[in-house]
Amino acid sequence: MPRTSDVVVIGGGIVGLALADAWLERQPGSSVLLLEKEPALAAHASGRNSGVLHAGFYYAPDSLKARLTRRGNQLLRAFCAERGVPVRQTGKVVVAQSPEELPALHELLRRGQANGVPLELVDEAGLHDLEPLARTVEQALWSPSTAVASPSAVVEALAQRVRDRGGEVALGTAAVSAGPGWVITDRLGTVSAGHVINAAGLYADTVAHWFGVGTEYRMLPFKGLYWYGSWEPGRLQRHVYPVPDPRNPFLGVHLTVTVDGRVKIGPTAIPALWREDYGGLGGFDAGETWQVARTFPRFLRSAHHDVPGLIRTELPKYARRHLVRQAAGLVPSVRAEDFRIKGRPGVRAQLLHLPTRRLEMDFVVRPGERSTHVINAVSPAWTSALAVAEYVMREYGLASSSDEAGPVGG
Numbered sequence: 001m002p003r004t005s006d007v008v009v010i011g012g013g014i015v016g017l018a019l020a021d022a023w024l025e026r027q028p029g030s031s032v033l034l035l036e037k038e039p040a041l042a043a044h045a046s047g048r049n050s051g052v053l054h055a056g057f058y059y060a061p062d063s064l065k066a067r068l069t070r071r072g073n074q075l076l077r078a079f080c081a082e083r084g085v086p087v088r089q090t091g092k093v094v095v096a097q098s099p100e101e102l103p104a105l106h107e108l109l110r111r112g113q114a115n116g117v118p119l120e121l122v123d124e125a126g127l128h129d130l131e132p133l134a135r136t137v138e139q140a141l142w143s144p145s146t147a148v149a150s151p152s153a154v155v156e157a158l159a160q161r162v163r164d165r166g167g168e169v170a171l172g173t174a175a176v177s178a179g180p181g182w183v184i185t186d187r188l189g190t191v192s193a194g195h196v197i198n199a200a201g202l203y204a205d206t207v208a209h210w211f212g213v214g215t216e217y218r219m220l221p222f223k224g225l226y227w228y229g230s231w232e233p234g235r236l237q238r239h240v241y242p243v244p245d246p247r248n249p250f251l252g253v254h255l256t257v258t259v260d261g262r263v264k265i266g267p268t269a270i271p272a273l274w275r276e277d278y279g280g281l282g283g284f285d286a287g288e289t290w291q292v293a294r295t296f297p298r299f300l301r302s303a304h305h306d307v308p309g310l311i312r313t314e315l316p317k318y319a320r321r322h323l324v325r326q327a328a329g330l331v332p333s334v335r336a337e338d339f340r341i342k343g344r345p346g347v348r349a350q351l352l353h354l355p356t357r358r359l360e361m362d363f364v365v366r367p368g369e370r371s372t373h374v375i376n377a378v379s380p381a382w383t384s385a386l387a388v389a390e391y392v393m394r395e396y397g398l399a400s401s402s403d404e405a406g407p408v409g410g
């Protein structure tokens, strides 16, 4: 007899856990089985990111990211308070490196205001009061609701809440195939499922394709490298970010403060050669490298992005000294000799829309037969995950009640 479950969630990153949690909150007593192929949680993006609770001001007001990041920030803070996960209230400054960047800085302010995010334009003296180590040209943007937490501590705590609500988190268990109403796993055999939720991160396109969903998309992985500083904890108090290039989906090299007050520089956005390409040959898969090699040229000829410019700016960042020089444009006291400790790299699961050759900038959720697919959980989905889950439950009719409009403390 195959095992049966009301819901099977494929993927135990923050998005899969948030969806399992939201289902159980709305349908207490139902059976939820979450499959995670790794023997431990937080092995991929959800444990390998900057841990920044974004405020939600970068995104076009009509996007899902705009709607779900501000809400996700509030929900994640409330969750951390409930579960005793430390959050460091750093805030964040976005600094201009030339007068030419000021219009883009003002556009961020306009977007933030449209998205209902608290933001303030400050002059050089105001920036000095907020973060004495940062430098800007004329003006900077101050975001008080940006913060930081340990990404893996949040994932572990959310997995615990799923278990507390009666869900089963099956570690070391991969879905090897699936379709409407069934999932074949490597460890538990076939599981018969009322509904399948795909939250497989770097493999979300593969899983969706099993259901005939999202076949116009291919995953293009981008690697993010970090370097930690040897500065004493607390020397830098705020996250310091550059003004991003609006043609590309990444925020540029920045300095973040960790929850324990250390400083790190990164991440890069270097094309990865396979999905879990964290360095060395770990996770190497020749088929995936071949697929990336076939997909990348389509991106290269995209009219929507400055791809040659992206390659010119990103590839040199493999060199630590170059990366640190970029960061010194934001915080002049940064020195290469102080940033020698390599951080755990992460890989961004970024979808390319094949017909338009456009990188998908927004979250993408698609319904399938007896299934729901979160196929572009790009940054800042770690911040937004609880709001993404709330949205998916309501929008796709997966649960009977939702309180999305209600206020959340914090």
Ligand SMILES: Cc1cc2nc3c(=O)[nH]c(=O)nc-3n(C[C@H](O)[C@H](O)[C@H](O)COP(=O)(O)OP(=O)(O)OC[C@H]3O[C@@H](n4cnc5c(N)ncnc54)[C@H](O)[C@@H]3O)c2cc1C
Binding pocket: 010, 011, 012, 013, 014, 015, 016, 035, 036, 037, 038, 042, 043, 044, 045, 046, 047, 048, 049, 050, 051, 052, 053, 054, 173, 174, 175, 176, 199, 200, 201, 202, 203, 223, 224, 225, 267, 345, 346, 347, 348, 349, 377, 378, 379, 380, 381, 382, 383, 384
């Ligand atoms: C370098 C970097 C920095 C970032 N910084 C931030 C930040 O500061 N703030 C922020 O909000 N966001 C940030 N992000 C984005 C954020 O990390 C992701 O958006 C988020 O973690 C996505 O979560 P996920 O659950 O979709 O993916 P994942 O964490 O990758 O989880 C997917 C899981 O599915 C599992 N899986 C895959 N296939 C199968 C299968 N067949 N069977 C079973 N399990 C499977 C994988 O093992 C994995 O654990 C960053 C991302 C990167 C890479």
